[in-house]
Amino acid sequence: MSAATDVTLVHSSELMTNYLQAEVIAPDAKFAAVQIDSGAALLVSIGTDRALYLTAETPAARSGWERANVSAAQVASDFPGKAVTCKDFAVARSAGAGKAAIDLAMVISDGTDDHLYLSLGNSGDDTSWLRQPAWVAYPFDAAGTAVRSLQVAGIMISDASDGEYVVVDVIADPSSSEALVSRYYIDSARSGGSAWHPHRLTIDLEASGYVSCLGRPAGGGKTVDGLYMAGRVSGSPQFIYQPLYNAYDRNLPGAPSLFGLPGGAAVEALATCRNADDSSDLYVAAAGALYRMASDDQGDDATPVELFANAHLAGIRSLYAELDADTVVVWGLNGSDEVFYTACPAADLADGGAWSVPVPILSGVEQIAPFVNSAQSSNTFFAHTGAGTLTKATKSPDTLVWSFHAVTLDPPDAMAPARSFSSYTTRVDIAGADGAPASNASVSISATNVTSVWINALYHLVGPEPVQVTADAAGALTIVEPVEALSGTRLTVVYEGVTTVIDPMAGPFGRLTSLTTPAQLSGATVTAADGSSTPLVPPGTSDADLQLVASGNGQLAKAYASVNRPPAIGAGAAAARRGGLTVSSPPDDLGAVLIDAGDLLCWVADRVERDVEYVARLVQDDARQAWQLVVRTADLTYCCVLDCVEQVVAAAQWLFAMLKTAVTDTLAYLEFVVAWDDVKRTKEVFVNLVSLFLALQVDQVEVLRSDLDRSIAGARQSIDGWAGVGDWSGLGSTATTTVGAASTPTAGQSAPGSLLAHHFASNAGAATAVGSVVVPDPSPDPIAVLLEALNREGDTLGDAIGRLDQLAGDAVAMPLEELLRGVVDVVGDAALDSAGTVADALLDVLYDVATATLSALETPIHVPVVSDVLAGIGVQEASLLDVVCWTAALPVTVACKAATGAAPFPDDADTSFLIGVRDYETLAQAFSPPTAVPRAAAGAHLSPGAEALVHAFFHQASGLCSLLSAIVSSLEAADELADNGWSVPSAVLGAIGGGTAGLANWLAPREPVQNHAVSLVGDATTAVRLLAKLLFSGPVQKRFAGTVALRGLSVSDGRGVGAICDAVLVIPALVCTAWHLHELSAKPAASERTVAILDETSSLTSYIARISYAVAVNTEGPPRAVAIGVMAGANVCTGGLQIAESAVR
Known part of the structure; x- marks a missing residue:
């Protein structure tokens, strides 16, 4: 950067x-597809539970599709307590002069009668209606006609742009073995007093042996849709077109047109292709050939023209056609369960040689629903395959x-x-x-x-x-x-x-x-x-x-x-x-x-x-x-x-x-x-050493309770008035370069390396504990003391946090020395003393629950996707600590192998020691310089280079945790609920990210702080902060709910109190960082000094993130959003600086 x-x-x-x-959605009993104006698909289907569903393709959703039962509410209203089913449906999309409209029809069966419902004119643009379409019931009311039992055999809706044409086929006599069909068209406006009107057929059709589709010929004042019909009666093929009604008098039947195929072939499937003037070309599949009837050539006794024959046109079960711009596409599903299509330029439709050669696109298909995506001009179909x-x-x-x-x-x-x-x-x-x-x-x-x-x-x-x-x-x-x-x-x-x-x-x-x-x-x-x-x-x-x-x-x-x-x-x-x-x-x-x-x-x-x-x-x-x-x-x-x-x-x-x-x-x-064995060793080193370091912090709580005030007093004496501090020119060009200049957050990032991090950032908010959870139970008295301390020191601390927040917005882009001058101006004796008071109170709380706080890290947890990836490599149960360490170990290992050809922690004695060591004292001794004491008495020592490896690894891991925190903490802070699913993962990332950097500096220090009192304050602040970060997360944070009066902030819940405590701990940490950089400015340039400067600069940016988080969760509206943005940027910068530090040799 x-x-x-x-x-x-x-x-x-x-x-x-x-x-x-x-x-993966299972195919339903019947389905159809249309598209909304954006080009996204809308599937209409009858589910296996016999309910009607709309399944909408939904960009920016997790799975990509959202499914809604759109018959349930109507059924509950009209048939309370009855077992009814959705028997059939129809859907059409019509594009008129304005926006497209989507029309729906459904047939509900109560076991005796069928009931028709329509939902017409739904927007193809505003799809807010999808979850609950407005249904209107249309009881059978045909004038002069009575039915003992209404049995619907089929339903169709036209895609014409100039009107709504709904046709319902009814079994004329359900008791007859012949099961002939009576056909009705629906006047949804009931303009003549009734909705159902007979469409008097001039041929007889059997319910199970006919095919129909809506459309109309061109010219001749044909402004009404009709039905193309083909079937058999007593074995004889019949093929006609008949308007739904006379265009000049609805009470009169439309004049039919009789068609016939060459050689008396029987129609297998029909499809209409709507033209811009609402007329329809008709496509016919029969005897292994595709035929076409142009919209202007559909008079009585007309014969379809054969376009071509093809082996894949045998036994056509369904046929579809659509005009898109200047191309017509015809799809089919044949008797071999193959989906095919053929396409032709609109200008050459009569030329069989201009049509593309149909070949199987998908086999083993039971149903299809095709369309041409109008937004992308892409040929699209949905298929119910035999694979389920x-x-x-x-x-x-x-x-x-x-x-x-x-x-x-x-x-x-x-x-x-x-x-x-x-x-x-x-x-x-x-x-x-x-x-x-x-x-x-x-x-x-x-x-x-x-x-x-x-x-x-x-x-x-x-x-x-x-x-x-x-x-x-x-x-x-x-x-x-x-x-x-x-x-x-x-x-x-x-x-x-x-x-x-x-x-x-x-x-x-x-x-x-x-x-x-x-x-x-x-x-x-x-x-x-x-x-x-x-x-x-x-x-x-x-x-x-x-x-x-x-x-x-x-x-x-x-x-x-x-x-x-x-x-x-x-x-x-x-x-x-x-x-x-x-x-x-x-x-x-x-x-x-x-x-x-x-x-x-x-x-x-x-x-x-x-x-x-x-x-x-x-x-x-x-x-x-x-x-x-x-x-x-x-x-x-x-x-x-x-x-x-x-x-x-x-x-x-x-x-x-x-x-x-x-x-x-x-x-x-x-x-x-992924070489998971290599990643596993990296993770095991990570988990073991972090666990030892955090356990050490727990052990230090009692010591810190007695020594913290004395350490702060010593540090205050050292920095009193910041005498001699204020000139960091000895840092060279680093002092005048922006804080984020050396940050390299993208170094080592890769698609395979970020696999777990990507899924953790997307799913950690839905993590679920597996088994019992240890919840720390602090006694109320120390909590009350903590809240009282925050209120008592509120003016001083509120002023300091407010001024630091003002610095935070531009901090990453400031020259380092300018930011340090601003910090020194804010952090004085009074602020340090107030922070010490709050830290004392925090230690009293932690004294009772520090061990239980760490136990939460060991609770087995299931993080969607991440836990499944780990289960695939044999990790059946993992704690949140394990998951975070796996998440960081993967990119480190992948990057190391890409760069060097070897894993960061090979299968050797050093790695075995780091995985197996069980106490921090032994671990620290292994990192100490060898002495004259015999090896057996002195304990284990790591081989040359191991110390540098551990230092680099843990700073890189800390950086990766900070990068992940930029995402997870932003999601957590943006949630209005303090007790949200992101709370614990965010806290654990913060604790592990801070702990790994602290561990690296403790085990393998690079130009550490020389002033003893300042060093003690730094160590103490790290310990209190890590444990408090874990304490103020999850269910226990509710115990800390209370009102704290801080200037410019509204602190009222446990999350807010925890964030303020974390921000308060920034004050002594800033003192230590500013002092350390002052010491470093007097040292000659060297790689170890560079590492220390990068480390303290990353500390500064992490402080900015913590201050911004405190502001974010204790404000509302635009200030909250701004603070979240500053926090995310600071976390990214921190991660990049830690990664840059790990690369310095």
């Missing part, structure tokens, strides 16, 4: 296992690559296990023009694919059109893209006009394509987390096949380089880039059928799934400077042009699939594998 620099965006990406605590999942499939308009994601809901409870998945995980660290991390910065992100990602644990739908997201309090973004295949998504991140393009695939793809010889392929192994390995390529693979893939890898690398151009940004950019693309089949593959890359890759995936043998190869088209992928099976050959990196990467996995290497194995080979 520097005092004045440019905006920087630093990123790290890796293919790695990641985790999400969410429930609901999958969202999206084809990106630029890359043409398909992505597939499960639809997920929030977990039922905090203990629900997280699911693991392969992902491209990217960490972006953002710094502003001042060099400081851009806390909570608004950042623009666009993507080459339209896909689902999680950004800082919140769901987002990204694509070429930029979306705005917010960095965390540490100025970081963690972007997780789940993947089931090798291809991922390039990202473009923009902040303050500075742009960076991130290609998370580059590293893994490079590793894969580096296997360019048969020997390299045969020798490649997949390494598991436990260290075991398996061959990437099955043993016995022929040399010819190995050579084919090895050569293909070399070609893939060339293709990747040739198409690696900057991504298009914005909705129109993709179309512009593809507008002039002209391709042809390779000269030596004239029989190949040219299809687009995304579809071909899905077809190959289907071939692999069906275990069909194929050969894939790359061909370079020099004339067009393009690469083509050619795939040949026994009976088909397809080819495509590879013109972007996403397509090239996707092609690579199917090259390897020829060797019978599963996609999962390819991903496992390329994924970053």
Whole structure:
């Protein structure tokens, strides 16, 4: 970090296992999908409990989807105490001149009769209605018609923009075995006095043997929707169109038009495609072919025109069509449970050769619900697969690559296990023009694919059109893209006009394509987390096949380089880039059928799934400077042009699939594998030494009760009037450089290293204790004394805290000597004495409960996601101390191995000692210089270099805790409730972060304070602060609730009192820091002095964070928000300074 620099965006990406605590939604009995104006999806479904649900895709939500039972309230109101079910529903989205409207219908069955409810004209923009649509009941009231039992056979809603057309099919005679249908249209306004009006059919239709869809022909004053109908009666096919009513007289039936297919073929499925004038083109699937009837060619006796025949059009179960801009898309689900689509430019719809070749996109599908995303122009469908999942499939308009994601809901409870998945995980660290991390910065992100990602644990739908997201309090973004295949998504991140393009695939793809010889392929192994390995390529693979893939890898690398151009940004950019693309089949593959890359890759995936043998190869088209992928099976050959990196990467996995290497194995080979044994040793050193250090502080409480006043008196005598203190010029350029200049918070940060920290910051607020919790129980008398001391010293302390708060806002950007002068001006004898009085009272409280306070750290706890990651490596039960230490140990270990190739704590005697030592005295002795006393008598001593390692590690760990505190403490302080879920994790982070820095300085001091009295005050303040930090958290903080009168602050609850006590302890700590820097200014420049200066500077910024926290939790409104921002920035700076200190050798 520097005092004045440019905006920087630093990123790290890796293919790695990641985790999400969410429930994968099970497919419902029936579902449909529409989109709201933003392009997000809305699923309507009947659940397995036979209730009607709306499931909304929800950006910036945890799971990405929110589900609501929208029939329950109406059922409870209209059928109290009765067992009723939702039998059927319909939904349509219509886009008129204004905003889109979403219309809903549901049918409720009470076991005897069915009941119709409509909710019409719902906004497609303001979706506040989603949780509780306004339903209106429409009892059967058709004039002159009586029914003994109303049995609804089906319901439809039109997507016309000029009116609401609702059609209900009713079983004419439920007692008849023929079950013929009577059809009604609904006048929701009841303009003629009734809502139900008969639509008199000119043909007979059986309830289970017909297909229908709403629409209308063009021209001729046809301003009313009607029904296209096809079915059989007594085995004979029938196919007609009939308006719902006569456009000039509703009491008269509309004139029907009879249609017929060539050769008398029977219609299998129908779909209408609404045009801008509300007329409809009709698409018909029959006998393995797709037919079209243009809206202006639907007169009586008209015959649909065959567009093309295709094997995938056999046995069509459902058909859908939609016009998007200048393209028509038709989707189908065939008898082989395959989803396919075909698309054509709107100008060429009559030309069968202009339609794309349909191939299977997804197999094993039972239901689909498609649409074209209007915001991103992406082909989208939802599929209920035989695997029992609901999958969202999206084809990106630029890359043409398909992505597939499960639809997920929030977990039922905090203990629900997280699911693991392969992902491209990217960490972006953002710094502003001042060099400081851009806390909570608004950042623009666009993507080459339209896909689902999680950004800082919140769901987002990204694509070429930029979306705005917010960095965390540490100025970081963690972007997780789940993947089931090798291809991922390039990202473009923009902040303050500075742009960076991130290609998370580059590293893994490079590793894969580096296997360019048969020997390299045969020798490649997949390494598991436990260290075991398996061959990437099955043993016995022929040399010819190995050579084919090895050569293909070399070609893939060339293709990747040739198409690696900057991504298009914005909705129109993709179309512009593809507008002039002209391709042809390779000269030596004239029989190949040219299809687009995304579809071909899905077809190959289907071939692999069906275990069909194929050969894939790359061909370079020099004339067009393009690469083509050619795939040949026994009976088909397809080819495509590879013109972007996403397509090239996707092609690579199917090259390897020829060797019978599963996609999962390819991903496992390329994924970053955490060496958890190395991380575990680092964590065990961390936990053991921190535990010993904190236990030492407990042991010191009784000594401090008797010695603290004397130590403060000695320190006051030493600094009386700050004689001779005020000139820090001896610090050199450090004195005139800003406080945050040396901070390096991003050093060593990486996507895999931040795995646990990312999930801890997102989930610690939902942590749950497992088993009994030890709650400290301080007696009331010392608490009363503490509150009385705070009130008695309130004026002095309030003035000091207020003045320090004024310094805090600009402290990180101040020159060090300017900040020190401000501190010296505030912290005088009176403030020091008042702080001593409060510290005495705190010690009296801690005397009774210090041991119990530490016990809270050992309580087993479950942190969502984090505990699941640990359970995956065999850690079934962990305390909050364990979890925090794991969280810090991972990035330290990952960074150390990346830099040196070795773990920070190897499996050796030094590490075994540090893990196994059981008392602080023995530990401290091991860090003391060797003496002439024989080793057996003197105790253990660490090998050369171990002391420096421990010093560096614990300062780095302290820095990581401070960076995490910037996020967690901000969330805690922002919560209006004092007793919130973030309270204990925030306190533990503060205690461990402070304790690790203190431990490093005690075990391996670098130019420590020389003045004995000042040193004693510093040690005492550290001890009291660490224990008090833990005490004032969780349930026990309620015991400290009371009113404390401090100038400018409103202190009324236990959290506020604890924060004030912590701020008061800053005063003696500031004295020690200012004095120490004064001593250091007289010493010659050296690395140890540099370490000490960095350490004391980080102490200053940590004091700023503590003062700001006290202000934040004891104020409201804008001042609270400002104080939280200052606190977060100071914590980040502190962490960066501790990390910088750890790097000095």
